[in-house]
Amino acid sequence: MTDNSTEKKKEIAIAIAVVPKGTNRQLVKEHLDELEFLADTAGAEIIAKIVQELQRxxxxTAIGSGKVQEVKQLIEESxxxxxxxxxxxxxxxxxNLEKExxxxxxxxxxxxxxxxxxxxxxVEARTQVELAQLKYMMPRLTRMWTHLSKQYGGVGTKGPGETQIETDRRLIRDRINRLEDKMATIDIQKEQQRKGRELLHRFALIGYTNSGKSTLMNALTHAEVYAENKLFATLDTTVRSLSLPGGQQVLLSDTVGFIRKLPTHLIASFKSTLYETIEADTxxxxxxxxxxxxxxxxxxxxKTLSDISVHSHDTILVFxxxxxxxxxxxxxxxxxxFPNCVLISAQKKIHLDALLHKMKESFERQSALYTVAIPYSHSNIIGQLYDAGEVIERHDTDEAIMISIRTTQEKRDWFRRKFEQFLQ
Ligand SMILES: Nc1nc2c(ncn2[C@@H]2O[C@H](COP(=O)(O)OP(=O)(O)OP(=O)(O)O)[C@@H](O)[C@H]2O)c(=O)[nH]1
Ligand SMILES: [Mg+2]
Structure with a gap:
């Protein structure tokens, strides 16, 4: 895999945090360190970090006029x-700042x-990012910015009496519509891929960017997902199956990480990628x-989970x-x-068994035991039963095959509809 960000020429940058007077210094330092990590990931080197405390x-210009002059001088020197x-x-x-x-x-x-x-x-990640970029750009269009008609092809670009900005806005809106159509098609394809998997209990790895989700995914499933000490190494969702202790087959997904102040357009655009998280059981x-x-x-x-309406999921906290x-x-x-946490090292594979045990507990917490009597004439549906949950016991009588199965609450409705006539 190539890394575009390191191919770009390194930019030299100055980082600025504007904070209310009296803000905790350690907190500001942590935020600027994170900004430096983001800049590094994007291929820019921070040579100075400036904090401006403001009463109002x-x-x-976001920073006071004295600070603007100070930054101007620093730019000249560096x-x-x-x-x-x-x-x-x-x-x-x-x-204003660009002008100054x-x-x-x-x-x-x-x-x-x-x-x-x-x-x-x-294609999915690219489409989603471009959508977010265009929505971010929309209100930032200025008179100076007139390259769009070239970039997006100039068919019917200039209507009568339209200013360049209006034309650009219209081009962006058209492009947004096209990208949204493309996302709808991708969603349908993904839906098809999910068919047949919907019966399995789903675990979703979530967390801050660079916390080690992909490394853990690889340690648990040998998925070979890309992991790196850069922010946002993962922008897609990978799903793999996994056996819990006891043999229960479940699904595990790894996805994009979160960060403080993730742009709202990005969260909205990545809804499709975050589907596995939104729909997860644990x-x-x-x-x-x-x-x-x-x-x-x-x-x-x-907070980000609540922003994307993920509420009240059974959650395992992994340090x-x-x-x-x-x-x-x-x-x-x-x-x-945090009495319920699991302390692990994904990289050194320490305590992964304890995590798998917690996953098994979560699965069991959300599941119930059913007994089904399948007549021999319907024995062809037994395979589906094995997919629908954990078969605890199978007992063949003269009239029917008796199966005790543990399945999750979410699958219960599906299970009822499918096997109602056989339920005991
Ligand atoms: N020391 C140590 N480093 C780890 C451990 N787990 C992951 N890392 C490192 O942390 C960095 C980030 O790991 P990833 O697995 O890419 O993290 P992620 O959460 O998937 O990150 P994004 O996809 O960018 O959101 C990599 O350099 C890993 O080698 C661990 O248990 N110990
Ligand atoms: Mg990752």
């Missing part, structure tokens, strides 16, 4: 080509979109405890990368604070 917001803000800027702020500083101005959302665009590999929330900001990461993941934590006291304290 500055609508025109030959920086870009300034990256940790918070989102308004289109007007970008325009004469370098590229990026905000956090723009940077994340850029990373997604350079890392998207499949979530496995992977947390990197070697990162000092892990508590904030947990909160961000929980990963215990091999990278030197003080065993920290691990002990975590176990006391």
């Amino acid at each position: 917001k500055v609508p025109a 030959h920086a080509t870009c300034v990256i803000f940790d918070d989102d800027l308004t289109p007007m702020q970008v325009r 500083l004469e370098v590229k101005i990026l905000d956090r959302s723009g940077l994340i979109l850029d990373i997604f665009a350079s890392r998207a590999r499949t 979530l496995i929330h992977v947390v990197d405890i070697s990162n000092p900001a892990f508590r904030e990461h947990i909160e961000t993941v929980e 990963n990368k215990i091999d990278a934590v030197e003080d065993p006291e920290i691990l002990h304290a975590l176990e006391l604070e």
